[in-house]
Amino acid sequence: MTDYSYPAPTMSPDTRPAPSRYGQTALRWLLFTLLGLFALFYLMPLFVMVTTSLKSLEEIRSGSLVAFPRDVTFEAWRTAWSGACTGIQCEGLRPYFWNSVLLAVPAVLISSFLGAANGYVIAQWNFRGANLIFSAMLFGCFIPFQVVLLPMARMLGLMGLAGTIPGLIFAHVIYGIGFTTLFFRNFYVTIPSDLVKAAKVDGAGFFRIFWSIFLPLSLPIIVVTVIWQFTQIWNDFLFGVSFSQAGTQPITVALNNIVNSTTGIKEYNVDMAAAIIAGLPTLLVYVVAGKYFIRGLTAGSVKGLMQ
Amino acid sequence: MTPILDIQNLSKNYGAVQILNDVNVAIDPGEFLVLVGPSGCGKSTLLNCIAGLEPISGGAIRIGGRDMTQVSPKDRDIAMVFQSYALYPTMTVAKNITFGMKVRGVDAATQAQKLAEVARQLQIEPLLNRRPGQLSGGQRQRVAMGRAVVRDPKLFLFDEPLSNLDAKLRVSMRSEIKKLHQNLGATMVYVTHDQIEAMTLATKIVVMKGGVVQQIGSPAEIYNHPANLFVADFMGSPAMNLIPARTRRQGDDVQIEIARAEGALVVRQASYGHDRPADVILGLRPEDIVEAGFRSGATVQAAKCRIDLVEPAGADTYVVSELGGKQVTARLHAETKAQPGAMLDLAFDLAKVSFFAPDTGERLN
Ligand SMILES: Nc1ncnc2c1ncn2[C@@H]1O[C@H](COP(=O)(O)OP(=O)(O)OP(=O)(O)O)[C@@H](O)[C@H]1O
Ligand SMILES: [Mg+2]
Numbered sequence: 001m002t003d004y005s006y007p008a009p010t011m012s013p014d015t016r017p018a019p020s021r022y023g024q025t026a027l028r029w030l031l032f033t034l035l036g037l038f039a040l041f042y043l044m045p046l047f048v049m050v051t052t053s054l055k056s057l058e059e060i061r062s063g064s065l066v067a068f069p070r071d072v073t074f075e076a077w078r079t080a081w082s083g084a085c086t087g088i089q090c091e092g093l094r095p096y097f098w099n100s101v102l103l104a105v106p107a108v109l110i111s112s113f114l115g116a117a118n119g120y121v122i123a124q125w126n127f128r129g130a131n132l133i134f135s136a137m138l139f140g141c142f143i144p145f146q147v148v149l150l151p152m153a154r155m156l157g158l159m160g161l162a163g164t165i166p167g168l169i170f171a172h173v174i175y176g177i178g179f180t181t182l183f184f185r186n187f188y189v190t191i192p193s194d195l196v197k198a199a200k201v202d203g204a205g206f207f208r209i210f211w212s213i214f215l216p217l218s219l220p221i222i223v224v225t226v227i228w229q230f231t232q233i234w235n236d237f238l239f240g241v242s243f244s245q246a247g248t249q250p251i252t253v254a255l256n257n258i259v260n261s262t263t264g265i266k267e268y269n270v271d272m273a274a275a276i277i278a279g280l281p282t283l284l285v286y287v288v289a290g291k292y293f294i295r296g297l298t299a300g301s302v303k304g305l306m307q
Numbered sequence: 308m309t310p311i312l313d314i315q316n317l318s319k320n321y322g323a324v325q326i327l328n329d330v331n332v333a334i335d336p337g338e339f340l341v342l343v344g345p346s347g348c349g350k351s352t353l354l355n356c357i358a359g360l361e362p363i364s365g366g367a368i369r370i371g372g373r374d375m376t377q378v379s380p381k382d383r384d385i386a387m388v389f390q391s392y393a394l395y396p397t398m399t400v401a402k403n404i405t406f407g408m409k410v411r412g413v414d415a416a417t418q419a420q421k422l423a424e425v426a427r428q429l430q431i432e433p434l435l436n437r438r439p440g441q442l443s444g445g446q447r448q449r450v451a452m453g454r455a456v457v458r459d460p461k462l463f464l465f466d467e468p469l470s471n472l473d474a475k476l477r478v479s480m481r482s483e484i485k486k487l488h489q490n491l492g493a494t495m496v497y498v499t500h501d502q503i504e505a506m507t508l509a510t511k512i513v514v515m516k517g518g519v520v521q522q523i524g525s526p527a528e529i530y531n532h533p534a535n536l537f538v539a540d541f542m543g544s545p546a547m548n549l550i551p552a553r554t555r556r557q558g559d560d561v562q563i564e565i566a567r568a569e570g571a572l573v574v575r576q577a578s579y580g581h582d583r584p585a586d587v588i589l590g591l592r593p594e595d596i597v598e599a600g601f602r603s604g605a606t607v608q609a610a611k612c613r614i615d616l617v618e619p620a621g622a623d624t625y626v627v628s629e630l631g632g633k634q635v636t637a638r639l640h641a642e643t644k645a646q647p648g649a650m651l652d653l654a655f656d657l658a659k660v661s662f663f664a665p666d667t668g669e670r671l672n
Contacts, residue, residue, distance in 0.1 A: 197380075200360060202381070
């Protein structure tokens with residue numbers, strides 16, 4: 001691509017009357033205080049969750065909601081992980097956590113890969129009806145989950161996948177393809193078509209060009225897609241509760257069951273620990289790949305990305 | 308000798324829009340063909356058709372005598388350099404150059420040897436481990452050339468390879484491409500909209516406009532005998548003067564009158580065919596209008612003209628005068644005493660004159 005060099009922005013001399021030194025400092029303090037308050041407001045629930053999960057039940061009943069724990073105990077975490085009751089079974093979140101992993105990892109990988117392939121075809125191989133297909137896929141993004149529940153259940157039944165993890169994977173892959181295709185397509189249309197032409201002259205075919213040229217330069221958009229899909233699939237409740245049965249339920253469903261189980265006393269510390277465990281993987285993905293996420297979201301708008 | 312490239316009655320449509328119309332071009336081995344024309348005239352499209360990157364709508368393309376209609380780009384024995392260079396962004400320079408060989412399954416030893424050869428030839432050895440993003444424009448250009456040269460094809464296709472470079476680099480790369488052509492003895496098709504590039508590089512020029520070939524010829528033919536007003540105006544800088552005039556017949560002799568503010572300028576012209584119209588457009592290049600006394604001969608005629616503008620350009624000085632309602636540029640030597648607003652004796656070398664029909668724009672002589 002052409003190099004576009006922009007002239008460096010020239011600063012015009014500041015002609016505003018300089019505020020007094022004192023006023024400036026005050027303004028800055030005000031700003032930081034405000035920002036600090038907002039941050040506190042956002043962190044409060046997390047704080048309450050973490051502290052509550054580290055308290056014993058007696059302490060919760062006797063103390064205040066926002067106090068630090070007097071004696072830190074991981075008992076609630078242990079219970080949440082391997083002892084809490086989800087209905088009649090009392091195995092904690094562990095089996096469901098692995099269900100979710102077994103569900104989310106393949107579903108994310110498959111839907112991202114299919115999205116990349118679709119996006120590549122739609123963006124770089126002009127064929128009759130490409131726009132129509134893309135529009136149809138976009139439309140798929142906006143169909144509410146509720147609408148597909150019954151048809152999907154029927155279809156999974158016909159395929160013999162009802163109530164299984166592969167069935168859930170299938171549902172998530174189908175539902176995710178619209179979004180992943182959108183992401184990759186929008187990324188690939190910014191790539192000059194000369195690249196494909198050059199590779200064709202070099203003798204590379206459809207798949208070779210995809211593997212050797214397009215996938216390697218897709219890292220930013222792969223990260224965006226993976227984070228998006230992982231968050232969607234891991235946090236999904238509706239598909240999970242509709243298309244699973246005892247033993248194949250994902251962690252969100254199990255969490256709901258723990259929190260809502262009516263037998264015995266309400267163990268807030270266990271509920272909080274369980275909720276944190278259920279949310280941890282998505283948090284982890286953001287922490288690990290977050291900076292690529294921002295980069296990937298803005299990638300298409302940056303001229304001169306290619307060369 | 309079978310031509311390396313033979314294009315017959317080629318046409319190309321995008322939907323209902325005709326982009327290329329009945330193109331006929333043939334080139335022999337070793338020729339350097341330049342396709343030149345204004346932006347949007349279909350040069351890149353033609354090149355893509357030759358490469359097989361765009362399907363053709365009619366006619367035939369033969370490379371090395373073989374019909375190419377059903378042949379895919381990789382089997383056409385061509386190499387192409389793109390305007391954007393189209394280097395593979397995630398591969399190093401070395402990988403960029405060897406990608407084609409790798410795809411075709413050439414063994415590693417041969418790849419390494421050819422890479423070294425090309426790197427030396429194009430002086431890109433220090434760059435081999437860099438990515439395209441870490442190269443300057445000129446270096447990228449070289450790498451793109453390397454990727455083509457390593458292929459050792461029957462036919463090179465270049466799509467405006469120099470248009471992204473600054474003026475100075477462009478001139479030096481231009482002569483490098485010319486050298487490359489001579490050293491390799493290769494056959495090349497080169498697209499540009501820069502008529503100076505066309506003149507300096509080509510052994511044969513094809514001038515296009517709106518998807519139609521206007522003229523095919525050697526640089527000298529195109530320059531001295533443009534086939535129509537478009538070619539006359541497009542090739543050459545400053546452009547050829549195109550002056551509306553009337554002719555009056557006096558026996559065998561013909562007088563040509565050019566209107567201007569100070570009264571008509573009348574010149575004689577002996578060799579003006581009988582079948583030609585009374586109104587003509589007279590084409591004369593700036594270098595064929597000089598200061599009186601600097602050129603002599605039977606065909607040189609002098610006339611006093613009012614100078615409107617003087618533009619020194621270093622080696623030459625261009626002066627502009629108004630003739631026939633048109634700005635006419637003359638190329639004088641640098642030490643001229645010409646002053647804006649003053650009268651000056653200019654000599655017109657009518658041996659070099661081109662006549663065009665005002666209605667069709669076709670050349671008459
Ligand atoms: N895919 C396409 N669909 C429709 N029209 C096209 C397509 N590609 C090119 N054109 C049209 O074909 C004409 C010729 O384009 P082409 O790229 O060959 O011009 P060019 O001579 O190479 O111009 P430039 O010097 O600007 O590169 C243009 O009018 C362009 O709008
Ligand atoms: Mg072009």
